Amino acid sequence: MKRAIYALAATALLLTACGDNSSDEGQVEGPVVSESEAPRNPAVDTSANPSDAALTPGANSFTEGQARSAIEKQGYTGIGPLSQDAQGIWTAVATKAGAEAQVSVDYKGVVSAAPANR
Numbered sequence: 001m002k003r004a005i006y007a008l009a010a011t012a013l014l015l016t017a018c019g020d021n022s023s024d025e026g027q028v029e030g031p032v033v034s035e036s037e038a039p040r041n042p043a044v045d046t047s048a049n050p051s052d053a054a055l056t057p058g059a060n061s062f063t064e065g066q067a068r069s070a071i072e073k074q075g076y077t078g079i080g081p082l083s084q085d086a087q088g089i090w091t092a093v094a095t096k097a098g099a100e101a102q103v104s105v106d107y108k109g110v111v112s113a114a115p116a117n118r
Helices: 002-016 066-073
Strands: 090-096 100-105 111-115
Touching: 066 090, 066 100, 066 111
Parallel strands: none
Antiparallel strands: 090 100, 100 111
């Protein structure tokens, strides 16, 4: 019984110490933060479908295996040897739906295809 009384007293004490936090203490002064209409960082891809975006040159941090995986995820098979150009874009010839294409991957992981030049 004593434990219950002590627990009840401790709970009442804690609730009293917390006080009423519902009061408004006024507005906080500071800068107004608003969203930009366009992304501030052009490296951020905001398109709904990344495959619709154009390739962006840049320092590529993908390994050859990761670039190959990105191409495979887009449904390409028979991926030939990958090469990376001076702009950091990985390129290979691959097949999708029976058609060969020159497939490229930029540093954002955007996969783009054009008819193969063979």
